[in-house]
Amino acid sequence: MTHIENLQQALSQHASVMAQLEPMLPQIAEVAQVWRDCLANGGKILFMGNGGSAADSQHVAAEIVGRYKKERKGLPAIALTTDTSILTSVGNDYGFDFIFSRQVEALCLPQDVVVGFSTSGNSANVVRAIETAKAIGAKTVGMTGGSGGKLAALCDYCLTMPSSDTPRIQEAHIFIGHSLCDLLEAD
Numbered sequence: 803m804t805h806i807e808n809l810q811q812a813l814s815q816h817a818s819v820m821a822q823l824e825p826m827l828p829q830i831a832e833v834a835q836v837w838r839d840c841l842a843n844g845g846k847i848l849f850m851g852n853g854g855s856a857a858d859s860q861h862v863a864a865e866i867v868g869r870y871k872k873e874r875k876g877l878p879a880i881a882l883t884t885d886t887s888i889l890t891s892v893g894n895d896y897g898f899d900f901i902f903s904r905q906v907e908a909l910c911l912p913q914d915v916v917v918g919f920s921t922s923g924n925s926a927n928v929v930r931a932i933e934t935a936k937a938i939g940a941k942t943v944g945m946t947g948g949s950g951g952k953l954a955a956l957c958d959y960c961l962t963m964p965s966s967d968t969p970r971i972q973e974a975h976i977f978i979g980h981s982l983c984d985l986l987e988a989d
Contacts, residue, residue, distance in 0.1 A: 819963065819974050820973075829959065832959065836943070836958075836959065837982060844913060845878070846879060848906065850916075851928065855919035855921060855972070856919075859881045860884060862976075862980075866986065871984065880909065882909075888904075898926075898927060903933070905931070906938070907934055907938075910934070915940060916943070920946055920951065921948070922946070922947070922951050923950045932957060936956070941958050943957055944957035945975050947962060947963040947971030
């Protein structure tokens with residue numbers, strides 16, 4: 803396969819996944835309303851994920867705190883993936899499976915929303931943090947792929963991308979993250 807053919811195949815796969823998101827639009831709009839209600843009621847949105855999903859968490863949190871397209875006041879969002887001292891101390895003292903749940907335990911309130919990015923839906927540290935958030939009474943959102951994994955049954959809302967290919971799932975995740983930010987800023 804030539805480089806051009808490889809790129810054409812990737813583009814075709816991307817387009818196929820994106821086209822399959824249309825039936826999810828009502829659910830995406832519902833999650834946007836959950837986020838809007840959270841922020842209107844003095845809550846914050848906490849994001850987490852591993853690897854590329856950690857980057858997606860940081861990206862979406864930055865769009866909320868900074869701005870997406872519209873000039874507005876900063877809104878409260880936190881990526882639980884960014885504090886290396888917390889990640890390494892909790893990972894060392896309690897284990898990697900607790901790096902997010904410990905932060906949720908410390909920072910999350912019932913009016914908050916906790917969003918877990920996991921392409922498989924089975925990342926142990928994300929699952930544990932979602933369980934902690936649910937025990938606190940916060941709303942939970944999973945951003946997954948494939949079958950949705952454990953997060954599909956655990957989260958209040960689970961946006962499951964119609965793919966089991968990690969790059970295509972992550973591309974869809976960032977599209978939905980941007981769409982949610984756009985809906986947050988809508989009048």
